Amino acid sequence: MQEFINMVDKKSIDLLIDNGTVVTIDKERRVIRNGAVAIKKNKIIEVGKARLLKAKYSAKRVYDAKNKLIMPGLINSHLHFYHHMHRGLSPETLNGLGWSDFVHRRVATVVDPQDEIWGGLGTLLETLKTGVTTFLEAGSYNLAETIEGVAKIGMRGLMGRRSFDHVSQGHDMLVDSTRKCLAANEAFMKDYQDGVGLVRPCIVLVGMGRCSDTLYRKSKEMADDYGTVLHMHQANMLENVQEAMALHGERPVEHLYNIGALGSNVVMVHMIHVNQKEIGMLAKTKANVVHCPNTAMKLSYGMAAFGRFTEMAQAGVNVAIGTDASDCSNFNDMVRLIYLAAVTPKDYRYDPAAGSAEKALEMATINGAIALNMEKEIGSLEAGKKADIAIFDMHRPDWVPLYNELQNFVYSAQGNSCESVIIDGNFVMEKGKVLTIDEDEVVDRVQFQAKKMLKKTKIPIYSEWKWS
Numbered sequence: 001m002q003e004f005i006n007m008v009d010k011k012s013i014d015l016l017i018d019n020g021t022v023v024t025i026d027k028e029r030r031v032i033r034n035g036a037v038a039i040k041k042n043k044i045i046e047v048g049k050a051r052l053l054k055a056k057y058s059a060k061r062v063y064d065a066k067n068k069l070i071m072p073g074l075i076n077s078h079l080h081f082y083h084h085m086h087r088g089l090s091p092e093t094l095n096g097l098g099w100s101d102f103v104h105r106r107v108a109t110v111v112d113p114q115d116e117i118w119g120g121l122g123t124l125l126e127t128l129k130t131g132v133t134t135f136l137e138a139g140s141y142n143l144a145e146t147i148e149g150v151a152k153i154g155m156r157g158l159m160g161r162r163s164f165d166h167v168s169q170g171h172d173m174l175v176d177s178t179r180k181c182l183a184a185n186e187a188f189m190k191d192y193q194d195g196v197g198l199v200r201p202c203i204v205l206v207g208m209g210r211c212s213d214t215l216y217r218k219s220k221e222m223a224d225d226y227g228t229v230l231h232m233h234q235a236n237m238l239e240n241v242q243e244a245m246a247l248h249g250e251r252p253v254e255h256l257y258n259i260g261a262l263g264s265n266v267v268m269v270h271m272i273h274v275n276q277k278e279i280g281m282l283a284k285t286k287a288n289v290v291h292c293p294n295t296a297m298k299l300s301y302g303m304a305a306f307g308r309f310t311e312m313a314q315a316g317v318n319v320a321i322g323t324d325a326s327d328c329s330n331f332n333d334m335v336r337l338i339y340l341a342a343v344t345p346k347d348y349r350y351d352p353a354a355g356s357a358e359k360a361l362e363m364a365t366i367n368g369a370i371a372l373n374m375e376k377e378i379g380s381l382e383a384g385k386k387a388d389i390a391i392f393d394m395h396r397p398d399w400v401p402l403y404n405e406l407q408n409f410v411y412s413a414q415g416n417s418c419e420s421v422i423i424d425g426n427f428v429m430e431k432g433k434v435l436t437i438d439e440d441e442v443v444d445r446v447q448f449q450a451k452k453m454l455k456k457t458k459i460p461i462y463s464e465w466k467w468s
Contacts (some may be wrong), residue, residue, distance in 0.1 A: 004225070006145060008399070009431055010055075010056060010057055010058035010318075011045075011056060011057050011058065012040075012060075012061065013038050013039060013040045013045055013057045013058070013059050014037070014039055014040050014060050014061065014087040014425065015038075015039040015059060015060070015061050015062075015063060015368070015422075016034045016036055016037070016038055016054070016057060016059035016062045016063070017036060017037040017039070017065050017389065018050050018053075018055060018062050018063065018064060018065055018071055018197065018420055019034060019035075019036065019050045019064060019065055019066045019107075019393070020036075020052065020066065020067075020068040020069065020070045020391070021033050021034075021035060021068070021069050021070065021394075021405050022028075022035035022037060022047060022070045022381060023037050023069065023070065023071050023361070023383065023405070023406065023409075024072075024380060024381045024382065025072050025361065025365050025366050025379065025380040026047075026380050026382045027317060027319075029358070030047075031405065031406065032047070032048065032049060034050050034051070035047065035048065035049060035050055035070065035192060036038050036048065036049070036050040036053040036054065036065075037053075037070060037381060037387075037389065038053050038056075038059070039285055039387045039422075039425055040058050040425075041425055042386055042387055042424040042425035042426075043384060043385070043386065043387060043425070044381060044382060044383055044385050044386070044387050045057070045383060046383050047381050047382065047383065048302070049234065050231035056125070063391075063420070065311050065391060066340045067393065067394050067395040068133070068185055068391050068392060068393060068394060068401070068419065069109055069391070069392040069394055070381070070389060070390075070391055071131065071365070071381075071389065071391070071399050071409075072365045072366070072378065072379055072380050072381050072388065072389065072390070073131065073132065073133025073134060073137070073156075073365075073378065073389055073390050073421065073422070073423065074130070074131045074132045074133065074134075074334045074338075074364045074365060074368075075133070075134045075136075075320065075364060075365060075369055075371075075378070075379065076132045076134070076135045076136070076322050076323055076332070076368070076373050077135075077136045077225040077267070077290045077320040077321060077322040077327055077368045077370065077372065078136055078138055078231075078267075078269045078290045078292060078321075078322025078323070078324055078333055079123055079127065079135055079138065079322055079323055079324065079325070079332060080123070080137065080138045080139070080325035081119050081120035081123055081140050081146060081150065081159070081322065082108065082111045082114050082116045082119055082120075082140055082141060082162075083103070083108075083119070083325035083326055083327045084117060084119030084120065084122050084123045084207045084325075084326040084327075084446070085111060085119045085255070085446075085449060085450065085453050086103045086105070086107045086108075086325070086326065086327035087326040087327045087330055088327070089103070089106075089107060089327065089453075089459050090102045090103050090106075090327060090462070091462040092462070093462075094299070095237075095299055095300045096236060096237045096239075096299040096300065096301055097111050097169065097237055097239055099328060100182060101170065101171060103327055103328075104171065104173045104174065104248045106332055106457055106459060107173060107453070107457055107459070108173065108182065108456060109173055109174065110419050110453070110456045111141065112142070113142035113145040113149075114449060115145070115322055115449050115453065116140050116141065116142050116145065116149075117142075117145060117149030117150065118149075118197060118445040118446050118448075118449050118451070119145055119326075119443065119446065120137075120140070120146055120149065121149065121150055121151040121153060121293075121437065121439075121442045121445075121446075122326075122442055122443070122446040123326060123332055124150060124153050124155055124157075124317055125153065125221055125434065125437070125439060126321065126331075126332040126333070126430060127323060127332040127333070127334055127361065128153065128155060128428065128433075128434065129415070129416065129418060129429065129434070130201055130333045130334045130335050130336075130415030130416070130468045131334060131335065131390030131392065131415070131421060132155070132297070132334050132420040133155060133156055133378070133388040133389075133421060133422075133423045133428075134155065134156040134157055134369075134372065134374070134378060134388065135155060135156075135157040135369070136159075136202070136229070136231060136267065136290075136322065136368075136371070136372055137157060137158065137159035137160070137163070137204075138158060138204060138231060138233070138269070138325075139159075139160055139161060139163065139204035139205075139206065139231075139271075140160075140161065140162060141160025141161070141162060141174075143159075143161055143188050143192075144191070144192075146159070147159060147192060147195075147196050147199055147201070148196055148252060148463070150199065151195075151196040151197035151198070151199045152170070152197065152253045152432075152436060152437060153196065153428070153437050154198065154377070154424075154426065154428045154436040155198060155199070155423060155428070156198040156199070156386075156388065156423060156424065157198065157199045157200070158199070158200055158201070158228070158229060158372060158379070158389050159199060159201065159202065159204075159263070160185065160188065160201055160203055160204030160231065161181075161188055161204055162174075162175070162187050162206060163176065163181040163184070163185060163204060163205050163206065163211075163219075164181070164205060164206035164207075164210035164211050164215075165177060165178040165180075165211060165212050166209065166211055166212050166215075166244065166465040167209050167210075167214050168208060168210045168279070169239060169243060170207035170210065171210060171335075172226075174287070175210070178214050178215050178218075180297045181205075181215055181219075181223070181300065182215070182218050182219070184233025184358050185203055185204075185222060187221060188201050189201050189203070189222070189226045189228070193226070193444065196365075197220070198423065198424060199224075200228070200428065201225070201226060201228065202228040202282075202421075203219050203222055203223045203226075203229070203231065204228045204230075204232070204317040205230065205231070205232040205235050206232065206233060207229075207232030207233040207268070207269075208233050208234060208235075208236070208237075208240050208252070209240060209243040209244065210245070211232075211405065213259050213261075215465045216250070216256060216259060216261040216366025217259055217260060217261055217381075218262045219261075220262075220263065220266065222382050223265050223266075224263070224265065225293060227373075228265070228350070228373075229265045229266070229267050229371070229372060229373055230261075230267065231267045231269055232266075232268060232269065233266070233268075233269045233330055234252050234253065234256070234268045234269065234270065234271055235251075235252045235253060235268075235270060235271050235272060235273045235274050235278075236270030236271070236296075236301050237272075237273070237301060238273055238274055238300075238302060238306075240252055240273065241273045245326045246295060249331070251273075251274075251275065251278060252273075252278075253268070253271075253274055253278035253281055253282065254278055254281065257278075257285065259433075262281065262282070262285035262287040263285055263286065263287060264286035264287070264288070264363055264373075265373055266285075266288065266445050267287075267288045267289075267290060267371050267372075268282075268287060268288065268289055269290040269292065269322065269324075270291075270292060270295070270296065271289045271290075271291070271309075271312075271321075271326075272301045272303055272306050272307050273302070273303055273306050274308055274312075275308075276308070276311065279308060279311055279312050279315050279317060280315065282312065282315075282317045283312075283315045283316045283317050286318070287317070288317075288318045288319075288320065288370065288371035289309070289312055289317055289318065289319045289320070289344070290311050290321065290322045290371060291317075291319055291321050291322075291325070291341060291363070292319070292322055292324040292329065293321075293322070293337070293344050294323065294324065294329040294331065294336075294337060294340055294342055295324040295325070295328045295329045297340075297344075298328060298329060299328055303344065303348065304344075304347070304348035305348075307344075307345075307348060309345060309352045310345050310349055310355075313359070318367050318369040318370045318371060318403065319367060319370040320363050320364075320367040320370070321337055321338070321341050321360075321363045321364055321368070322435070323337050324338075324348055324439055327392075333415040334364060334415065335409070335414065335415035335418075336418075337364075337416055338363075338364050338409075338410055338446045339360075339411060341355070341359055341360040341363050341364070342355045342356060342359065342360035342410050342411070343411075353371065357406045357407050357409070357410035357411065358406060359407065359412055361409070361410065364378050365380065366380050367379075368386045377422075380461055384427075386424055387424065387425040388422065388423050389421070389422040390418055390420075390421050390422075391418070391419050391420040391421070391422075392409065392413065392417045392419060393417050393418075393419040394408070394417070396417055398412050398413050398414050398417060399412065399417065414427050419431060419432060420432075441465065
């Protein structure tokens with residue numbers, strides 16, 4: 001009888017994730033061992049000690065998280081869909097400018113809707129399986145087909161049209177008029193203003209030296225009008241700075257600041273070649289930076305010599321991280337990226353305190369949410385936020401011995417230790433199995449498209465070794 005009375009007193013919820021280590025990334029940055037997360041529909045109801053939540057709630061389902069790490073869903077703040085079909089095609093001896101010319105001249109011009117759909121699903125599948133729940137995509141060409149195709153994976157995200165209107169340093173492939181860029185972007189915003197599933201439209205510019213001042217200003221205005229973000233690449237290569245100085249007499253960020261194209265809804269990717277004055281402009285305008293250390297190293301951007309990400313964070317600039325494209329990083333494993341975000345500043349600043357597990361985890365969660373203007377919805381495990389959660393198995397060789405869950409996650413864990421992913425209150429991956437799409441079908445279709453890509457491009461294998 002008493003048991004029945006106790007059950008009546010409990011509040012009904014849909015899911016209780018029970019008895020794990022909860023990394024909240026809330027304002028107090030609580031890490032709760034023997035913790036639990038209570039979920040009803042698509043919202044987090046409460047986070048706390050498991051014994052307290054079990055006494056308070058009656059759950060339709062209890063997920064046993066013993067020996068598990070319960071994290072906010074990771075946020076991949078910069079990735080590409082169409083580039084996935086380029087993976088492994090370009091010579092690895094090219095720097096940023098040479099690589100960009102190669103892939104856009106030889107490959108991007110022949111990408112079709114099926115390449116973008118299956119390449120997009122391949123990218124998202126790879127990053128999902130490492131705990132990512134939300135993404136910011138860097139521009140597609142076949143917008144309607146792509147947003148309809150990738151949304152079925154069930155991830156939260158923003159995507160837009162790859163737009164630029166200026167020939168820069170010989171990069172004349174796929175350039176459009178200013179009018180066409182603006183018209184196409186606005187049409188996409190109007191046609192898909194309600195999104196498809198959890199994927200919504202945003203404004204994307206290639207950036208660097210490939211956009212006119214008019215395109216920058218009008219795109220910023222459009223992002224403001226539609227309440228979305230303006231996503232662009234900037235200051236990744238020394239050549240970008242040299243070109244900006246030649247054209248405007250100003251460095252790239254300085255010029256965008258002076259034409260009024262910065263703001264809290266602007267997301268600027270790479271940002272290797274930024275000086276202290278420009279960091280002040282970023283902080284003043286609350287513009288966001290996305291760091292891609294994997295690409296910076298592979299394409300020789302000069303991160304160790306010129307990168308100022310530690311100084312940006314110290315100045316109050318919001319810095320997130322993203323895996324970038326499958327053909328220049330070349331991976332979408334977010335756990336692997338978090339490791340790089342934590343360790344690289346320790347080396348290039350010759351200071352072991354320049355990076356940390358905690359800072360890197362913030363970059364992959366709450367900082368990403370701020371960059372996407374979603375910090376009120378996602379990025380931490382708190383009551384009232386969306387139930388976007390990644391659960392990692394700590395009962396594995398790469399996780400033991402276990403003294404400090406955060407250090408093990410960042411410095412020793414592998415991305416495939418992600419066991420389950422919940423997005424908007426629903427299991428998208430459970431016990432390693434993706435539930436929304438057929439993983440084998442995606443892998444097979446990506447490889448099918450790859451064979452077609454080779455026939456179209458006739459690109460050989462670039463290697464010093466002998467192949468037969």
